Amino acid sequence: MCVNLTVTGMPFFLLLGLLLFISCFAFIINFVDTMTNILKIRIFMIAVSSVCSAILFCWNGQQLINVTGNIFYTLSGSPWYYWNLKNIKTFLIFMTNFTKNESIICTGICLNYNLFVSLVRISVSYALVLYNLGKSSLV
Template sequence: MPFFLLLGLLLFISCFAYIINFVDSMTIIFKIRVFLVALSAVCIAILFCWNGQQLIDTSDLYISLAGAPWYYWNLENIKILLIFMTNCTKHESVIFTGICVDYNLFVSMVRISVSYALVLYNLRKSSLV
């Protein structure tokens, strides 16, 4: 997990830094390609973080299970429903080496990526002077 997080963070930083530094010398088609790569990386990160957040937010699932017409079911299915509802009260989350996959992870990745890209842009701008 830390390897993939570091790799994704470096991908974000390189995309943002490349867009910021070389936007004036790119052709239109190359701008579209870089934009699509950055957009797909952001979409993948959003999907991973959204799926991790859905594991944490199980209250909607519990409410829909509580409204099920269990009184028409047989005894075995009622027991399975009660076990499933008991397990829904426990909030599960995807945590590897202290990193929780949720919305906060995405916000921190974007914040770090943009700040490092701006630092690289300022370094390039100060070296040209």
């Protein structure tokens, strides 16, 4: 149920979060000289809350991947050869289902640590491109 709920909202949060992250970086880079201290604090708090939300989403997705992998390794060490035939068949079906780690994937985007690193890299690069465009248009 949690995975289905996350997969439903993930594209919207990902798109809006990325756009918000890029716009915050571009705004900070372009207007850092003219901002008041209160505005700097507000923007800093927005950036911190956005980063914390992205870290939390990616951390939860990575934990899901890690837990399903740990269940597989724990089950593979169990003494199944002492069990009866019905339990062995159930165990083998269970192990077959756990050979692939469960993860939250929507449109080819997996919610894990790599997603957070790529979001930060894309946001900073786009913000610097916008800064350079604004800087070159002033000349």
